[in-house]
Amino acid sequence: MTALPRIVVEQGHVEPGYAHYDDLDLMGFVHNCRYPVMVERALTGFWSRNGFTYAEGKYSQPDIFLAVAEFSIRYRAPIRGTVPYAVHFWISKLAESSVVYDFRVLSEDGGTVHAEGHRVHIRIDTETFRPTPWTPAFHEVAEKLL
Known part of the structure; x- marks a missing residue:
């Protein structure tokens, strides 16, 4: 696998990926799931x-104990075959205990x-399983995606 060329974006982050054979459907497209x-x-x-x-049953930060509250995706053009791709994502809304990521899956x-869409995370307290505020450490890293 080779490194992706640098995709320049005005906001957020671009993460490279690679479609594998087991990602494909019978037509040779990446399956929607x-x-x-x-x-x-x-x-x-x-x-x-x-x-x-998350390693050896432990969370390095409490903010990664979360639930996905919503996931929405619109498919635009199939990925054909075992090829590199990129996921561009950014935070479109950051609230006290929730965050909305918008994303695009790119060539x-x-x-x-x-494909493009959004995903909503809710930070969950590890003891009460209720929504709880993000920590300052989360806010510091999240700034890179706003």
């Missing part, structure tokens, strides 16, 4: 590199939008 996984992996990669990890060069 794989796009949410692509977005999940892009967000996980970004946040992990910024110190928000390797950024010229084609394969």
Whole structure:
């Protein structure tokens, strides 16, 4: 796998990915159910590199204990075959205990939008399982995506 060319964006972050054979449907397109996984992996990669990890049953930061409250996606053009792609995402709304990520799944060069949508996270308290405010550490990293 080669590195993606740098896709320049005005806001947010672009995370590279690669479509694998097991992502494909019988027509050789990336199956629609794989796009949410692509977005999940892009967000996980970004946040992990910024110190928000889950390993050996432990959360490095309390903010990664969260629930996905909403996920919406619009498919625009299929990804065909085992090829590189990119996920461009940014925060469109940050509230006390929730965050809305907007995203686009792009071709390797950024010229084609394969899918776009949004995903809403709610931070959950590990003991009460109720919504709880984001920490200052989360806000500091989230600034990169606003």
